[in-house]
Amino acid sequence: xxxxxxxxxxxxxxxxxxxxxxxxxxxxxxxxxxxxxxxxxxxxxxxxxxxxxxxxxxxxxxxxxxxxxxxxxxxxxxxxxxxxxxxxxxxxxxxxxxxxxxxxxxxxxxxxxxxxxxxxxxxxxxxxxxxxxxxxxxxxxxxxxxxxxxxxxxxxxxxxxxxxxxxxxxxxxxxxxxxxxxxxxxxxxxxxxxxxxxxxxxxxxxxxxxxxxxxxxxxxxxxxxxxxxxxxxxxxxxxxxxxxxxxxxxxxxxxxxxxxxxxxxxxxxxxxxxxxxxxxxxxxxxxxxxxxxxxxxxxxxxxxxxxxxxxxxxxxxxxxxxxxxxxxxxxxxxxxxxxxxxxxxxxxxxxxxxxxxxxxxxxxxxxxxxxxxxxxxxxxxxxxxxxxxxxxxxxxxxxxxxxxxxxxxxxxxxxxxxxxxxxxxxxx
Amino acid sequence: xxxxxxxxxxxxxxxxxxxxxxxxxxxxxxxxxxxxxxxxxxxxxxxxxxxxxxxxxxxxxxxxxxxxxxxxxxxxxxxxxxxxxxxxxxxxxxxxxxxxxxxxxxxxxxxxxxxxxxxxxxxxxxxxxxxxxxxxxxxxxxxxxxxxxxxxxxxxxxxxxxxxxxxxxxxxxxxxxxxxxxxxxxxxxxxxxxxxxxxxxxxxxxxxxxxxxxxxxxxxxxxxxxxxxxxxxxxxxxxxxxxxxxxxxxxxxxxxxxxxxxxxxxxxxxxxxxxxxxxxxxxxxxxxxxxxxxxxxxxxxxxxxxxxxxxxxxxxxxxxxxxxxxxxxxxxxxxxxxxxxxxxxxxxxxxxxxxxxxxxxxxxxxxxxxxxxxxxxxxxxxxxxxxxxxxxxxxxxxxxxxxxxxxxxxxxxxxxxxxxxxxx
Numbered sequence: 034x035x036x037x038x039x040x041x042x043x044x045x046x047x048x049x050x051x052x053x054x055x056x057x058x059x060x061x062x063x064x065x066x067x068x069x070x071x072x073x074x075x076x077x078x079x080x081x082x083x084x085x086x087x088x089x090x091x092x093x094x095x096x097x098x099x100x101x102x103x104x105x106x107x108x109x110x111x112x113x114x115x116x117x118x119x120x121x122x123x124x125x126x127x128x129x130x131x132x133x134x135x136x137x138x139x140x141x142x143x144x145x146x147x148x149x150x151x152x153x154x155x156x157x158x159x160x161x162x163x164x165x166x167x168x169x170x171x172x173x174x175x176x177x178x179x180x181x182x183x184x185x186x187x188x189x190x191x192x193x194x195x196x197x198x199x200x201x202x203x204x205x206x207x208x209x210x211x212x213x214x215x216x217x218x219x220x221x222x223x224x225x226x227x228x229x230x231x232x233x234x235x236x237x238x239x240x241x242x243x244x245x246x247x248x249x250x251x252x253x254x255x256x257x258x259x260x261x262x263x264x265x266x267x268x269x270x271x272x273x274x275x276x277x278x279x280x281x282x283x284x285x286x287x288x289x290x291x292x293x294x295x296x297x298x299x300x301x302x303x304x305x306x307x308x309x310x311x312x313x314x315x316x317x318x319x320x321x322x323x324x325x326x327x328x329x330x331x332x333x334x335x336x337x338x339x340x341x342x343x344x345x346x347x348x349x350x351x352x353x354x355x356x357x358x359x360x361x362x363x364x365x366x367x368x369x370x371x372x373x374x375x376x377x378x379x380x381x382x383x384x385x386x387x388x389x390x391x392x393x394x395x396x397x398x399x400x401x402x403x404x405x406x407x408x409x410x411x412x413x414x415x416x417x418x419x420x421x422x423x424x425x426x427x428x429x430x431x432x433x434x435x436x437x438x439x440x441x442x443x444x445x446x447x448x449x450x451x452x453x454x455x456x457x458x459x460x461x
Numbered sequence: 462x463x464x465x466x467x468x469x470x471x472x473x474x475x476x477x478x479x480x481x482x483x484x485x486x487x488x489x490x491x492x493x494x495x496x497x498x499x500x501x502x503x504x505x506x507x508x509x510x511x512x513x514x515x516x517x518x519x520x521x522x523x524x525x526x527x528x529x530x531x532x533x534x535x536x537x538x539x540x541x542x543x544x545x546x547x548x549x550x551x552x553x554x555x556x557x558x559x560x561x562x563x564x565x566x567x568x569x570x571x572x573x574x575x576x577x578x579x580x581x582x583x584x585x586x587x588x589x590x591x592x593x594x595x596x597x598x599x600x601x602x603x604x605x606x607x608x609x610x611x612x613x614x615x616x617x618x619x620x621x622x623x624x625x626x627x628x629x630x631x632x633x634x635x636x637x638x639x640x641x642x643x644x645x646x647x648x649x650x651x652x653x654x655x656x657x658x659x660x661x662x663x664x665x666x667x668x669x670x671x672x673x674x675x676x677x678x679x680x681x682x683x684x685x686x687x688x689x690x691x692x693x694x695x696x697x698x699x700x701x702x703x704x705x706x707x708x709x710x711x712x713x714x715x716x717x718x719x720x721x722x723x724x725x726x727x728x729x730x731x732x733x734x735x736x737x738x739x740x741x742x743x744x745x746x747x748x749x750x751x752x753x754x755x756x757x758x759x760x761x762x763x764x765x766x767x768x769x770x771x772x773x774x775x776x777x778x779x780x781x782x783x784x785x786x787x788x789x790x791x792x793x794x795x796x797x798x799x800x801x802x803x804x805x806x807x808x809x810x811x812x813x814x815x816x817x818x819x820x821x822x823x824x825x826x827x828x829x830x831x832x833x834x835x836x837x838x839x840x841x842x843x844x845x846x847x848x849x850x851x852x853x854x855x856x857x858x859x860x861x862x863x864x865x866x867x868x869x870x871x872x873x874x875x876x877x878x879x880x881x882x883x884x885x
Contacts, residue, residue: 039629039693039885041653047602048477061885142603146624161653162624164604171476172571173595193471193575193593222470260468452468452490 038063038094042147042161050220051141051167051213052402052440054113057098059147059161062090069106069154070098072116073144080130082405084108084120087151096147105151108430116145117167117403118433129411129422132404137216138176140166167403169213171220176212179226184249186228187212188256189219195258198265198289198451199224201250205270205295207412208233217401218267221444223451224259225267226252230275236415241306243283246275250286262289263451269294270365270397274309281349290450291354292443295362295397297370298345298377299337312337314416327409327424334365338373347374348381355388355446357439359395363426367397390442392435396427402437471576471592479651480570480598480644481835481873483542486527488519488576488592495519498535498577499527500585501545503570505561511549511838513537516580534580537863545574546598546836547866553583558844558855561837566647567607569597598836600644602651607643610657613681616664618643619657619689620650626691628655629698629722629884632682636703636729639663639848645700648834652877654884655692657682661708661739662848673739673849679708680718695722696884700876702727703798703830707742710778711735713785723883724783725876727790728830730803731778731810732767743849745776756796760842760857764799770806780807781814788821788879790872792828796859800830823875828868829860835870838862 038061045056057070071085086103088096099113108115122130134141146159170176173192179185187210191197200223202215208231215227228249230241254261266288268276273296280291300309319332337343356374358367371389378387392399398407412423427435470489478484486499500514515532517525528542537544551559563570575590601607604623611617618641622628631654633646639662646656659682661674687694699721701709706729713724715735733742752765771777780787789807791800804822811817825832831840845856860868 041881041885042624046475046478046482047651048597048599049475053475158625163602164623166477166603168477171594172597173573173593192573192595194589194591198468448470452470 040147040160042145042163044145044163044165047163048140048166048168050171050217051169051404052217055165056113057116057145059090059096060094062094062096064090064092064094066090066094067149067151068096068160069148069151070096070116071146071148071154071159072120073146074120074132074141076132077135078130080126081123082120082132083123084116084118085154086112086115114403114437117143118405118436119429120405129409131407131410133211134169134213135211137169137212140168142166169216169220174216174219176216179252181252182248184228184245184252186210186226186249187215188224188226188253189215190224190258191219191222195224196260197222197224197258198263198447199253199256199259200226200264200447201246201253201266201288202227203230203266203268203272203275205272206236206415208235214267214401221447223447224253224256234413234415234418236310243278243306246279246306247283247285250279250288254286264288265290265292265447265451267292268296269399270296271309273297274300275306277345277347277350277354278306280352280354281345281347288352290352290446292357292446293354294357294399294439295359295365295367296356297334297338297365297367298347298374299334299343299370300345301343310415312343317416323424325409325422327422328412328414329363329424331363331366335369338366338370344373347377348383350378350383350386353386353388353446353450355390355443357390357399357443359392359397359399359427359432359435361394361426361428362397363424364397388446390439392431392439394428394431395435396432397425398427399432399436399439402440403433404436406432469576469591471574471594473574473594473596476594477569477597477599479602480600480648480837483528484596485542486545486574488517488525489523491519491523491525493519493521493523495523496578496580497525497591498579498581499525499545500575500577500590501549502573502575502585503549503561505570506564507559509555509559510552511561512552512585513545513548513550514581514585515541515544535582543836543870546572547838547869548862549838552586558842560840560843562642563600563644564642566600566643569599572596572598600647600651605647605650607647610685611665613685614664614666615678615682615685616641616660616666617657617682617685618646619655619686620646621655621691622650622653626655627693628653628691629696629880630654630686630689630692630694631656631697631880632679632686632699633658634661634699634701634705634708636705637662637847638845645834649700649880654698654880655686655689657686662704673743675738676712676716679712680716683719695720697721698723698725698880698884700725700727701729702832703729706730707733710780713787714778714780714782721785723786723788723879725788725790725879727832727872728792728795728798728800730767730798730800731780731807732770732776732803733778735775735778756857758842758855760855761845762796762857764796768799768802770799770802777806777810780810781816783811783816783819786819786821786879786883788823788876790823790832790876791825792830792832792860792865792868793824793826794828794859794861795830796857797830821879823872825864825868825872827861827864829865830858831860832865832869832872835866835873837869839865
């Protein structure tokens with residue numbers, strides 16, 4: 034029996050929320066030993082995602098992912114969370130995959146392992162391996178199916194007596210019911226309604242009356258555990274358009290604040306939401322494809338933006354709004370849109386309500402931190418029902434930095450505007 | 462200030478932790494100088510409720526950080542990051558002599574941490590808190606496998622760490638109540654050691670045959686561990702508490718089968734008829750029952766049963782024979798076993814024999830008998846029914862809350878270091 038020291042691998046915390054950092058430590062290695070630290074996730078869709086970094090142990094036989102440099106792999110440099118954000122489908126996987134947790138009541142499970150060597154590290158069994166859990170729901174968060182007043186969604190309520198501020202949470206053009214961001218927001222103390230407003234591929238025929246969204250907002254506002262004057266709206270992509278439209282046009286709802294990720298203000302006033310698709314359809318010829326045949330839609334957006342009557346008058350907004358966009362967004366000209374919004378708000382003397390976050394080399398799908406970067410994924414085009422690969426844009430490292438930075442700022446923005454501050458000024 | 466505070470933000474990080482991990486409790490968004498009570502409530506498996514609380518005053522930013530700010534009163538005081546757990550006590554009106562022990566380790570201990578206005582000491586359940594969160598405390602890390610073991614007539618549970626292995630192994634023995642207590646073994650597996658929790662006083666075969674097990678039972682347990690494909694047979698330790706020490710010391714010193722890499726004994730003794738079977742050992746203890754004393758509250762003090770430490774070598778495990786490192790954890794206020802006197806005697810024996818370099822003793826003044834993994838409350842006295850006995854009594858274990866809690870934290874950390882040094 035060998036008397037060699039056994040490597041010890043630990044990850045703290047082993048159970049965490051998806052936006053929490055962890056520390057990965059390997060100890061008891063020989064000094065100066067090349068090792069590879071590897072993460073593996075088996076998704077709900079049965080795909081395998083992985084990331085890895087090449088490290089060298091120090092003179093005490095330790096590797097600390099938080100403190101040491103990765104010399105290669107799916108990420109390099111000092112990257113405490115690289116094992117998560119640089120994950121990508123393993124070789125041989127299907128194309129155009131996106132990793133999204135549908136069942137938020139269970140955690141994402143990841144195997145974190147340490148292997149000997151850099152090159153060819155997979156040839157042998159790992160030296161050690163641990164399992165970690167990453168949760169969207171904190172303990173005590175309640176999940177409630179909402180099927181009332183014609184609205185379909187899922188409500189997440191934080192633990193505790195409340196009352197809490199509320200959020201209406203909307204995703205984009207892919208459709209369906211995505212709960213994970215709302216679950217995470219509830220874990221941060223907001224009652225959050227993840228709203229389903231059309232089924233995937235069904236945007237053309239969906240019943241998208243403005244009133245649907247106003248009712249959804251009121252479901253949050255009227256909830257006994259929600260503070261009715263502290264309800265905000267959170268949107269991404271198409272969801273951002275809806276968010277801005279509600280803030281500007283609605284006579285029924287008054288959001289306390291808005292967060293719009295990768296959004297734009299192209300919503301012809303007076304038109305119904307179903308009309309949004311009409312604009313896209315008319316300009317569909319502006320869709321380009323790149324050398325991989327991925328769809329690039331940003332020129333469609335640029336064309337629509339040329340028409341002043343296609344846009345919301347953002348000068349009419351009366352609540353704080355946070356715009357989060359990526360400069361490499363290939364799906365929509367979101368930065369140009371933000372410029373235009375800023376101009377409108379400046380002209381109306383509302384500049385003080387606007388906060389803009391724009392990130393270099395960042396694409397369209399700006400998600401909660403440590404999620405992998407999706408540069409191009411499968412998408413069903415609503416107009417043609419084609420299955421294409423949509424180019425969202427971004428480069429992995431800068432995009433991941435943007436996800437981490439923007440989430441922190443989004444939470445601060447929400448806390449500032451939805452949780453009262455103790456200063457007397459806030460009592461107005 | 463008695464205005465109702467709205468929008469108080471309370472967070473506990475991590476919200477899901479292992480039982481021996483620290484957490485940070487943060488209260489934000491209250492008025493500067495606001496007086497508040499941070500409260501913990503836990504309902505254990507047997508239905509009893511336990512609570513703890515600390516009184517705080519928010520700083521100029523309207524924040525209270527339990528890890529950095531002093532509690533001004535409550536069930537703990539001073540800067541105590543984990544006071545909300547180790548100072549838990551039965552709620553008023555509870556049955557006397559209860560003990561908090563997790564029997565189902567596959568689910569977490571759930572604790573509700575809340576913030577109340579003002580410095581309060583009672584009536585929490587009748588009020589609405591300003592904020593509340595739920596915290597999970599786990600004995601099993603993700604990926605730890607729990608495997609019931611019945612082969613060879615054993616009543617045991619094996620906990621395997623996640624990963625390919627192979628892992629060092631450990632035999633985990635509790636004390637006089639018997640039963641199969643899994644929580645410490647589960648926690649050790651969460652630290653990378655394949656641990657076998659062994660019921661040796663009330664196993665199925667004993668209950669059926671009506672007699673106590675003998676050495677062969679422990680040899681079987683050792684072999685099951687040693688031969689397991691994911692266990693390193695040459696790196697097996699033994700850990701005992703209370704009567705579990707008696708077995709551990711005996712096996713470590715005399716067994717030809719058990720080749721222990723190291724041993725840990727918590728609050729036990731080497732005093733026993735060395736050639737005696739388990740039954741004879743029990744008999745030896747009962748012979749001295751006249752030495753039992755009682756506290757003012759009529760709690761049973763057993764420590765004198767084995768005192769004075771005999772000089773007759775046939776009545777003490779010859780620790781001079783040990784060839785593996787031994788860690789002794791001693792609560793100096795142990796009222797149940799003479800852990801202090803026994804440790805002193807063992808030290809002397811090993812010094813005379815020339816193997817005292819193998820011995821490490823951790824002495825804890827004012828700590829009692831039940832030195833367990835950290836952040837669970839001190840049990841100073843509780844109802845106790847020894848295995849094989851029809852009577853239930855109120856046993857005095859000893860210990861003073863703060864000192865005992867510090868001892869649990871320090872001893873556990875040092876035990877893990879000791880095991881890591883010797884097994885990895």
